Amino acid sequence: MAVNITFHPGSVTGTERTQLLLQKGVTVWLTGLSASGKSTIACALEQHLLKLQKFAYRLDGDNIRFGLNKDLGFDEKSRNENIRRIGEVSKLFADAGCVSITAFISPYLADRAIARKLHHEASLPFVEVYVDAPLQVVEERDPKGLYRKARAGEIKEFTGVSAPYEAPEAPEIHIKTDETEVADAVRIITEYLISKGYLSI
Helix, strand or coil: CCCCCCCCCCCCCHHHHHHHHCECCEEEEEECCCCCCHHHHHHHHHHHHHHCCCCEEEEEHHHHCCCCCCCCCCCHHHHHHHHHHHHHHHHHHHHCCCEEEEECCCCCHHHHHHHHHHHHHCCCCEEEEEEECCHHHHHHHCCCCHHHHHHCCCCCCCECCCECCCCCCCCCEEEECCCCCHHHHHHHHHHHHHHCCCECC
């Protein structure tokens, strides 16, 4: 626990940011198995929102491990810390008025609950999107060859094979990517954000 520090509030209010940007900060948290389509949807959603002249930024699971989280492994403790950090970072982006789009496997219910709580305590919206595809489907896709390596024992503690994935119990949005095209997924998420008043189009 850090000591001898004091939180220093700024002079810009959330209301001022909302009025300037014509949108409210929100985190769109995409969770699902590897190869379920999280990153593909996140990229398409970010591009779509930017074309609508909305402030959006994507935080991708692999990309973050090249910098901020490059010191973390893939054991359960490291996965917990990975998601804790991303919860904090996405909260900062949302506080800045951004549509923060995260694409992380984030396999544990408890970790996602902590990320949601961080946003709730800061009065920031958190939209959990379950990017759902059956294990058989994602293994057939396997664009990085990771499932093949996991089945061969070359990758330890691989989610869905040798490590658990705890599916969301009540996500705001549930997208089955073996039945839904990327463009439709983007439309579903965008329409949800508009319906909740997070975006003005």
